[in-house]
Every structure is written in structure tokens, then in C-alpha cells.
Amino acid sequence: MTQIKRYVKNAYLIVFSIVFFCGVVTSLALYHEEKQHLMLDENIATEQFITRLKDALAQYGREVAGVAIMIQSMDEPLTNPIFQRASRQLEATEKNNTLRVYFAKYVPHSQRDTYVTQQQGLAGLSAFQITPSEIRKEYLPLTYGYPFFTNPGFDLLSDTYSNRDVIQQIRSYQGFEMSELPTFSSEGVKQKTRSFALRRSIYIPLDNIKNRVTDEFGFYGIVGIIFEVNGLVRQLNVPGIRGVAYRIADITEGSQPPVWFADSRTDININAEHISHWEKGHFNTTDIYYGGRNWRVDTRNSSDLLGLIDWTLILGALILFTLLALLLSWYVRLLSNAYNQTLLLANEKIEIDGLTGLYSRYKIQKELDELIKTCELNANKLVVFFLDLDHFKAINDAFGHETGDKLLVKVAQRLKSVLPDKAIIGRLGGDEFLVLMVLDDKKACVFLERLCREVILQISQSYFVEGGTLNIGCSIGAALYPDYGQDAETLIKNADMAMYEAKSAGRATYYFYDGAMGARISRNMRIETRLRYALQNSLLELHFQPKVDLNTKECVGMEALLRWEDSELGTVSPMEFIPIAEQSGIILMLGEWVFEQTFKHLVIWKEQGVQVPPIAINCSAAQLKRPNFLSHLLSLLDKYQIDPSLLEIEVTESILIEDAKGCAELLRQVSKLGIKLAIDDFGTGYSSLSYLKDLPFHYVKIDQVFIRDFMEDSDHDALTRAIINLSHELNLKVIAEGITRVDQMERLREYGCDIGQGYLFSKALGANSMASDPMIVALNEKQGDSDSFGG
Incomplete structure (x- = not known):
């Protein structure tokens, strides 16, 4: 009854907590939904960006292939006017004005002078030479370029060219190869740019060479497209509901950390200054492999997630639930005050257990509170016995609750007969009983143990109920005041734990609560909790x-x-x-x-x-x-x-x-x-x-x-x-x-x-x-x- 009263007294707090908790849960759910929606938008924008990037690279490949096939299918040597007309038709030149097309022609040493003379006359470049000027067995000089020509005559097979290995590799097959492109100063020193070259070799069928110069396998030269990264990303025109940020790095060589050559967050050269944006929060990473190069592409929302969330709905729901919680808790408090007044009047009449005639739960707890005050004034000790019948559920299940209730009545009668007159006996409910006794004897411990054994012995005797004989036992737990509890709740709890210790020991026995048992039970509970976690x-x-x-x-x-x-x-x-x-x-x-x-x-x-x-x-x-x-x-x-x-x-x-x-x-x-x-x-x-x-x-x-x-x-x-x-x-x-x-x-x-x-x-x-x-x-x-x- 005291527990019910406490719940009623605090009902308004419970109502407020429940409604407010519902508001928090609702707001969190809305936040989670909004977050998922934003992440879905981000994933869609990412897919669009990656798809367009792949399409742009594939378009470059198709254009390189188109020029290569045109040159391969000609029945006569390639001239500059023909190359210019073919290059002018490239689709991408309208989208990317940084795009350049070039052709490097294969020249054996025996044809070097003839080739140089032709270029000086046909291209109108009187100073045209193959550079560097060292004598080599074969050459692959830059021959034609569109829309403008840079470094004509530079030999791509020379040792000074940083991508010479790439050129040798692509010469062996008709696929695509892409590499970073160095430029050359007048002194021939390489300089890094944010440009890439996409190349493809040209082979002439040996039965259709005619008067074109090739090597013994029909290798005629290389056609390539040079594109700047800025021009490439301008083509993408990425749409997004809330925008997408990106950065791109070439990770073909496995450099750690990656060297970023494109970042939508900055227009300056990529360096450590842009990293902080990417260190905060989640971003998507995709690898793109094309032309022998492996690019890493990171994408994310252009703004931080918290800045994109619509907080109006989320906070509005929390405020609404909070107001509702305040209103309901105020109303419930009014009701609980009225209920408490009614309960006080009712409690005066519910002091006796209707089944056994013993004190009710409410009355025995009230008596315990009073005894604690008395013992504190008189420096007396108090013992609380918690008694539970052994296997009572089996009797209820086998013979029915009516028989079980009659057995409880007889158990209550035996308790009254075996316990001293000064003992206060109450029924907590079910088959649980509480016994209170004030101690004034120095030999109290010996007396209490003897009393426990006598109670167990008497309760365990056979009962004659409804024409049949029933047998029942009991387990007893005890807690002493003030040694192991100075308030009613603690004493009852400790006596209850001692009773369970008695049941664990085999039932039909008793156990006195002590500090070691409390520590052991506490450690066992902690071990169980941590074991589940482990x-x-x-x-x-x-x-x-x-x-x-x-x-x-x-x-x-x-x-x-x-x-x-x-x-x-x-x-x-x-x-x-x-x-x-x-x-x-x-x-x-x-x-x-x-x-x-x-x-x-x-x-x-x-x-x-x-x-x-x-x-x-x-x-x-x-x-x-x-x-x-x-x-x-x-x-x-x-x-x-x-x-x-x-x-x-x-x-x-x-x-x-x-x-x-x-x-x-x-x-x-x-x-x-x-x-x-x-x-x-x-x-x-x-x-x-x-x-x-x-x-x-x-x-x-x-x-x-x-x-x-x-x-x-x-x-x-x-x-x-x-x-x-x-x-x-x-x-x-x-x-x-x-x-x-x-x-x-x-x-x-x-x-x-x-x-x-x-x-x-x-x-x-x-x-x-x-x-x-x-x-x-x-x-x-x-x-x-x-x-x-x-x-």
C-alpha cells in the first residue's frame, strides 16, 4: 500500500516523464528520418557525379579511338590539313576548350632526315627538328597538334621524357593509357601541371602499308588527347538537391597520403588547407579505373549535415510534447491529491489481511516504521524475518487456489502458535510472511537461531486440508536493526535477500543477512551484467x-x-x-x-x-x-x-x-x-x-x-x-x-x-x-x- 501511495503521489512526475520521453523519441525519429533523407540525397548526387565523370573519360576515349581509326583507315600518309579537319570534329572541344589533340609519328633513324625535311616544308616550320638531338635507333616525335601545337618535334621515346615507360607500354597493344602530363621549359626541365594525356597506338595492317612508314609490326604512331582537370570537371555540371562537394586524387602509384589534383572547395593549388573540410563527418569514397590510372573520388554534401537539417519540425515536436506533458502532469497532480485523501481514509480500514487474519502489508510496514523509531530511542535491536513457503506453487497447481488459500490459513495459525507473543506477524502477499520482534536479550543470536529452527520444524509438519494431507516447508531470511538496515525498506530488502540465500542453500533452512552476503550478491549481479556486456x-x-x-x-x-x-x-x-x-x-x-x-x-x-x-x-x-x-x-x-x-x-x-x-x-x-x-x-x-x-x-x-x-x-x-x-x-x-x-x-x-x-x-x-x-x-x-x- 505504501508503494502504491508513493506511485500515486509521484504520478504527475511519471506522466510528465512519459510524455516528455515520447517527445524526445519523436524528435529523435524525425531527426533520424531527416538525416537519412539527406544521406539519400548525398548518395544520389554522388552517383550522378561518378556517372558523369566516367562518361566524360569514356567520351575522351571514344574521340581518341575515332581519330586513331580514321588515321589507320587512310590509304595515304597523314598530313597536317587532314589531321586538323579530323580533330576539329571532336565533340568534346565544344564542351572543354582546354582540350588538345596531338599525333606523334613513328620515325626510324633511316628516315629521320627525310621526315625533318618534310615537316619543315609541309608544316611551314623552318626550324623544325627532332629533340633532344641525340642519335637513336627510332623516334616518336610530336608531329601535329590541334587547336595549337606545343613543343613540335619532341621525341616521346627520349630518355628525358618522364612518361617514356607509358609510351613503350602502349606501343605494344591498341588500348588506352592515361598519365599525368609534364610540360617542358626551354631548358627541357619537367614541370608538373594539373593535366593528363589519354593515348592510343596506331597500327597499320601489314598488307595495307603502301607508302607509309611503320616499324616491322606496323606501328605507325600514337594519337592522344591532353585535357586539363579544370576543363574536365566543368563538363560535369553536377546537379544536386542540396549540392555536392568533391575532390579527386590519382592513386595509381599508391602514394600515401593521396595527392589531390581537384577539389570543389578551393580554386587554388590543392594543399593541406583544404583537408579540414574532409576530416569533419562522413564522406563517400569511390575508385575509378580508366586508361591504366586509378583515381580516388571523395564526395559529400557541400554543407555540414547539421546545417542542412530542417530543425523547425524537430524542435517544434519536442516543444509541443513538452507543453502537453506539463498540462497532463498538472491535471494528474490534481487527481492524485484527491486520490491520496481518499486513500488515507481507506488505509485506516485495510489493516488486516482478509484471508489469514494477520496484519496486512500496509499495516506490517507501518508497524515496522514505528518499531524502528522506538528502538532508536531505547537503543534496542530489532529483527525482521522474511518467511516464504517452499514449493507452494506446486500445491496451487496440483490442488487449486482454493486449497492453497486454506493451507495459508493453517500456516498463519501455526505461526501464531510457535512465535512469541511479542512477535508481530503480517502477510505480504501470496505465500510470503513478515515477522517483527524487538530484542532485549544479550543472548539474542542463540535465541533467534533456535526460534528459526523451531518455526521451520512446525511449519513443515503435515496439514489436513479438505480430507487430504498436505506437506509444505519454509525458508527464512533475517535482517537485524540497526546492524543491516536502518529503515523499513532496507530491512525488508535485506531479509528478502537472505531468504533467497536460504533457498539457494537447499530450502527448509534459514539465513541471517550479513555484510559479506550483501557484497557477494552485489558482485554476482555486477558479474552477470558485465558478462552479458563481454x-x-x-x-x-x-x-x-x-x-x-x-x-x-x-x-x-x-x-x-x-x-x-x-x-x-x-x-x-x-x-x-x-x-x-x-x-x-x-x-x-x-x-x-x-x-x-x-x-x-x-x-x-x-x-x-x-x-x-x-x-x-x-x-x-x-x-x-x-x-x-x-x-x-x-x-x-x-x-x-x-x-x-x-x-x-x-x-x-x-x-x-x-x-x-x-x-x-x-x-x-x-x-x-x-x-x-x-x-x-x-x-x-x-x-x-x-x-x-x-x-x-x-x-x-x-x-x-x-x-x-x-x-x-x-x-x-x-x-x-x-x-x-x-x-x-x-x-x-x-x-x-x-x-x-x-x-x-x-x-x-x-x-x-x-x-x-x-x-x-x-x-x-x-x-x-x-x-x-x-x-x-x-x-x-x-x-x-x-x-x-x-x-
């Missing part, structure tokens, strides 16, 4: 501990072991987090993660050429009970193409006792796949080998609790020897884990134990260190020798 963010690791043949000392297997290093909790032992994972249900996700990671490591090791022995994976009872366990295992084997003989599955013996028939059939199917099976931690549970005779197990693992002190403990020594002998009688191999000393190994070998595992041989190895571990290296070398011998 699974979601792949913060767990698998390590692999070798298993060694005790006779040959060779590595014959490995066990996958979980390791967890948390940024907040530090190193957390599997002994601590595995039980918490089992209680919380995380063990199912954890088990699937271990299986998948093991398969991935096997694939990686195979790709690295590292041969490993079979890997053993621990399988929890909850995981083995899942209906899809086998189908999931089969899907992993198929997905990663893993040989089943490289796997072993270890299960605890308790699962076989819980569901021996169902597990037997499942394990047989797993064994038929070629996967070996082992019983893990043998000896710590039921310690019976009788159920193994019909099951397809290959190994029995003796738990390290026996191995740790069996050299000194005669009972453990006898049990260890018996397990080994009985296992061998059933044709099972025995694995002893936790071996740390040589004398342990020697005695186990004397008893006939087959395989050992522990720090004596090796700690668990990280996946990355597998290839360098001496045991694995020795295994690979032996396997290599065996393969070589067999070959």
Missing part, C-alpha cells in the same frame, strides 16, 4: 590447455578454456562466473559462443598450416538439453567445414542421471559423427560407472580435487586407482586433470592412467601462440616426417 562485445577469450600422453609425453589433445579480463572487475575466474552464468541462463549463449569460436580457430590454424590435436569443448547440462543442440552442431560443422574427428565434447556426469535415456540417444548420434565424448569432473557427483556400459563415451576425466592431494590422502589415492581400473574394464581411457608435480605424474602412470593435463606440462595457450608452442611444433614436425615417409 559476450555482446567479444571481450572473452579462448585459451587451449594441452593434454599429454603419460607414456610418450606427446600432446594428444587440447581443452578449450574460457578466460575473461574485464576492464572494471579485472581477471574473473571461470570458477566464479560459470555458476553465475548457469543461474542466469547466460550459459546457453556462452556455450554457443565457445563452440563457434573453437570452430573459427580451427579454420584459422588450418589456413596457417598449423596442425592441432583434437579440441575438447565443455558442454553444460542446459546446452545439452536444448532440442536444437544436434542441429546447431551439424550446421556449425557444415558452415566451417570442420572434420568431426578434431572435436571432443566433455559433459558432467550429473546430466546423465537427470535424463539418462534422452542423453544416451543424443550422445550416440554425436558419437556417430566421429566426435569423441568424455565425462568431465568425474568423482565429484554421483561417482558411479554403472550407467556407462551402454553409452558411447571414450574418456573419463578424474577431477583435480582428487589429484591435488591423492599423494597424501589414502582415500583419494584408493578412489583414483579404482576409477582408472574400472574405466579400463569398460574400455575407457582415463584423463587426470590438475597435475602439477612429477611424483603425481609418476604414480598416475604407475596406475595405468592414459592422459594427463595440468601446469606440469603446460598452462593454457592463447590462440595466437599456438604455432610457436614447443608441444605443437613437435606435433607438426612429427606429422611432417610421417607425411614425408608415407610419400
